[in-house]
Amino acid sequence: MDSALETMDNKELLKVENLKVYFPIKGGFLGRTVNHVKAVDGISFSVFEGETVSLVGESGCGKSTAGRAILRLEQPTAGEVYYKGVNLTSLNKKEMRSTRKHLQIIFQDPFASINPRQTVIQVLEEALLIQNIVPSGQRRQRALELLDTVGLKEHQADRYPHEFSGGQRQRIGIARALSLNPNLIICDEAVSALDVSIRAQILNLLKRLQKEFQLTYLFISHDLGVVRHISDRVIVMYLGRIMEVADKKSLFEQARHPYTKALLSAIPVLRPSQKRERIVLTGDVPSSLDPPEGCRFHTRCPYAQDICKTEVPELRSAGEMKEGHQAACHFFEDIYAEAAG
Numbered sequence: 001m002d003s004a005l006e007t008m009d010n011k012e013l014l015k016v017e018n019l020k021v022y023f024p025i026k027g028g029f030l031g032r033t034v035n036h037v038k039a040v041d042g043i044s045f046s047v048f049e050g051e052t053v054s055l056v057g058e059s060g061c062g063k064s065t066a067g068r069a070i071l072r073l074e075q076p077t078a079g080e081v082y083y084k085g086v087n088l089t090s091l092n093k094k095e096m097r098s099t100r101k102h103l104q105i106i107f108q109d110p111f112a113s114i115n116p117r118q119t120v121i122q123v124l125e126e127a128l129l130i131q132n133i134v135p136s137g138q139r140r141q142r143a144l145e146l147l148d149t150v151g152l153k154e155h156q157a158d159r160y161p162h163e164f165s166g167g168q169r170q171r172i173g174i175a176r177a178l179s180l181n182p183n184l185i186i187c188d189e190a191v192s193a194l195d196v197s198i199r200a201q202i203l204n205l206l207k208r209l210q211k212e213f214q215l216t217y218l219f220i221s222h223d224l225g226v227v228r229h230i231s232d233r234v235i236v237m238y239l240g241r242i243m244e245v246a247d248k249k250s251l252f253e254q255a256r257h258p259y260t261k262a263l264l265s266a267i268p269v270l271r272p273s274q275k276r277e278r279i280v281l282t283g284d285v286p287s288s289l290d291p292p293e294g295c296r297f298h299t300r301c302p303y304a305q306d307i308c309k310t311e312v313p314e315l316r317s318a319g320e321m322k323e324g325h326q327a328a329c330h331f332f333e334d335i336y337a338e339a340a341g
Contacts, residue, residue, distance in 0.1 A: 012048055013184060013216050014070070015047075015082040016043060016079070017079055017081075018078065019076055019078075020079050021065050021076055022038050022077040025037065035289055036289075037288045037289055038288050038291055039065040039240055041062070041239075041291070042079070042241065043066060044242075045245065047216060049183075049216055050210075051216060051233065052218075053217070053219070053233045054221060054235065055219070055220045055221075055237060056235070057222065057236060060285060062239070062288075063220045063237050064188050064189065066220075067105070068105075070218070071186065072091075072096055076089055083102065102180075102182050104177035106174055106187045106188065107188055108188055108190065108193055110161075111162075111169055114169065117160075118161075119160055121143050124143035124147070128142060143179070146175040146179055147172075149175065150172070150174050150209075166193060167195075170202055174202075174209070181213075183215070184218065186217075190219075191203060191223075192221065192223060199226070206230065207230060219231060228248065231248045232247065232248060234248055234251045236259065240288060241328070242328060243257045243260060244259075244260045245315065245327075246318070246325040247324060250318075256329065257327045257329050259300075265278050282302075283299055285300075293309060294308050294313075295308040295309075295311075295328070303331055311330070313329050315327070
């Protein structure tokens with residue numbers, strides 16, 4: 001484990017086991033199910049208290065669907081999700097609604113996730129009203145405190161969402177997520193729609209709030225530069241499956257999976273004098289309707305062999321790397337030795 005995690009007593013907050021999310025495709029005169037989009041196809045991982053775990057991968061890899069399925073915003077097809085030992089997939093609607101105050105989400109598009117007909121103060125008071133955790137006479141004051149916490153002013157409380165910039169609207173989304181005193185916040189591409197300078201401000205805000213309120217983040221992003229700034233551990237996904245899991249330092253310095261290496265090679269360098277060998281993947285990402293047999297990545301992998309086309313590689317320990325570093329590749333030891341030699 002990363003040294004940052006060793007001080008947390010490794011208390012497991014969230015555990016995902018063999019999670020699958022399939023979307024049916026209807027066809028024919030009777031509208032029967034003829035196929036499924038396998039958005040998430042059997043992923044397992046844990047999140048410990050106080051850490052930030054990032055789910056990364058190209059668009060369409062299933063990372064956002066996984067985040068929504070954890071909160072039951074999408075219904076899992078199979079698998080279990082445990083929050084503090086409670087199986088969320090077994091809860092009824094009433095029980096899940098009560099549990100959701102501990103599990104919040106920040107969406108990618110703050111404007112689409114906020115009611116445009118409500119003022120900011122109404123947006124924040126609504127969550128407090130629904131969960132009934134603050135007496136009616138104290139809701140406005142609580143909402144104003146939340147605005148101050150995320151860097152907004154009291155005189156902005158009675159404005160409507162369209163009167164704010166994108167960065168300010170995301171601050172409102174963060175305030176709404178904080179309103180119920182959650183333990184876990186899922187950040188679904190929470191900064192990808194923002195300008196670079198505003199993105200840095202929001203990331204710094206999230207890190208400050210994590211320390212101040214002892215929050216745990218599941219951070220979903222396609223931007224490895226952002227992930228490097230905020231993460232403790234990183235989970236790399238491709239076509240609905242996990243390719244590699246590692247603490248941040250191990251992943252960025254000694255990635256094992258060919259797909260992870262390709263993603264890292266695409267990160268822009270800061271100085272022209274820096275050199276990085278760009279790994280260009282050939283071919284298109286296969287369809288989730290009909291994913292490849294064996295290793296999902298073998299159709300684009302420069303190291304693929306016959307076994308990769310027939311046998312699914314297990315997610316296994318990456319040899320001499322730190323505890324918890326795992327890769328799902330039949331040949332990552334040979335690939336790494338070849339690169340080092």
